[in-house]
Amino acid sequence: MGGRYLVTGGAGYVGSHVVKALVDRGDEVVVIDDLRQGHRAAVPPSVELVSINLADRRQVADVFAGWKFDAVLHFAALSLVGESMRDPLRYCIDNLSNSLIVADAAVKSGCLRFVLSSTAALFGFPKRIPIDETADVAPVSAYGESKLMVERGLDWADQVHGLRSASLRYFNAAGADPSGQIGEDHDPETHLIPLAIGAAMGTRPPLTVFGTDYPTPDGTCIRDYVHVTDLADAHLRALTRLDRGSCRFNIGNGTGYSVKQVMDSVERISGKPVPHSLGPRRAGDPAVLVASSARLREETGWSPRFGALDDIVRTAWAWHSAHPKGFGDRG
Numbered sequence: 001m002g003g004r005y006l007v008t009g010g011a012g013y014v015g016s017h018v019v020k021a022l023v024d025r026g027d028e029v030v031v032i033d034d035l036r037q038g039h040r041a042a043v044p045p046s047v048e049l050v051s052i053n054l055a056d057r058r059q060v061a062d063v064f065a066g067w068k069f070d071a072v073l074h075f076a077a078l079s080l081v082g083e084s085m086r087d088p089l090r091y092c093i094d095n096l097s098n099s100l101i102v103a104d105a106a107v108k109s110g111c112l113r114f115v116l117s118s119t120a121a122l123f124g125f126p127k128r129i130p131i132d133e134t135a136d137v138a139p140v141s142a143y144g145e146s147k148l149m150v151e152r153g154l155d156w157a158d159q160v161h162g163l164r165s166a167s168l169r170y171f172n173a174a175g176a177d178p179s180g181q182i183g184e185d186h187d188p189e190t191h192l193i194p195l196a197i198g199a200a201m202g203t204r205p206p207l208t209v210f211g212t213d214y215p216t217p218d219g220t221c222i223r224d225y226v227h228v229t230d231l232a233d234a235h236l237r238a239l240t241r242l243d244r245g246s247c248r249f250n251i252g253n254g255t256g257y258s259v260k261q262v263m264d265s266v267e268r269i270s271g272k273p274v275p276h277s278l279g280p281r282r283a284g285d286p287a288v289l290v291a292s293s294a295r296l297r298e299e300t301g302w303s304p305r306f307g308a309l310d311d312i313v314r315t316a317w318a319w320h321s322a323h324p325k326g327f328g329d330r331g
Helices: 013-024 057-066 081-086 088-109 142-161 192-201 228-244 259-270 294-300 309-322
Strands: 004-008 028-032 048-050 071-074 113-119 164-170 172-174 207-210 222-227 247-251 256-258 276-279
Touching: 004 013, 013 028, 013 228, 028 057, 057 088, 071 088, 071 228, 081 088, 081 142, 088 113, 088 142, 113 142, 113 228, 142 164, 164 228, 172 228, 172 309, 192 207, 192 259, 192 309, 207 259, 222 228, 222 309, 228 247, 228 294, 247 294, 256 259, 259 309
Parallel strands: 004 028, 004 071, 028 048, 071 113, 113 164, 164 247, 172 222, 207 276
Antiparallel strands: 222 256
């Protein structure tokens, strides 16, 4: 007998892949998504989609009154680092307030398991690589700060109300479901892999490589890419881990790839060049960000199925080739 789970932001990129993983294993899922960033087509027909604003306490409470949930998986958030630095108060207010409204409703309904989609942006400029859970938490963006405040709020909810939470701090989600049913469709798009694929397909402008003089083997930034299906698996494993109490996990492959390596991979998979230009460094971009997922592996048995960069890019290319306009539900 499967469980029943509430997934906020379940029509978005990572959230929809988690919804699919839950449905595939036989669970019942209810999604809350206002569809500002998500897509109705990303939600399976069998899943109840409730389109409300999480800032509305009454409507959120009504959802919890209508169903008894075994756990909440919370993805709904503003998540653009650059935008957060232009409008920091909006990010801090929305991300903190909306998250705690959901957590409060969960506690009041007796649902005491909560999985938070957090971020590697908590770590700012790390002092050592790979980054594990003992690294200093020092956000350098309002987005990272907003997620840190949510984590702290959940800590208090655990101490006072017994709300067990798992904060999953992941690095660069990438790829698409191997079935090709769902994939990545953002507006605006800020992630490197879909931007490089779009440039190769001719559906996006040429890629800009920001900085070629970093202290890395080829001079471009190195990042840790984790396949979205592997991320979904980590969330399901975190649900089980909550039986032993609250936890925090960094999620990545543990292997970094440079901007140039990503471009080379797209060219290998697609057989097409990636048109690009070279630009200056962007302020605030560390040279290398790579995660250590040792704690997650040890405590849950998680291991990425799609660890190789070409495997990640191959699924992304398949999705974008089949869906050049994404889900096609924007006006």
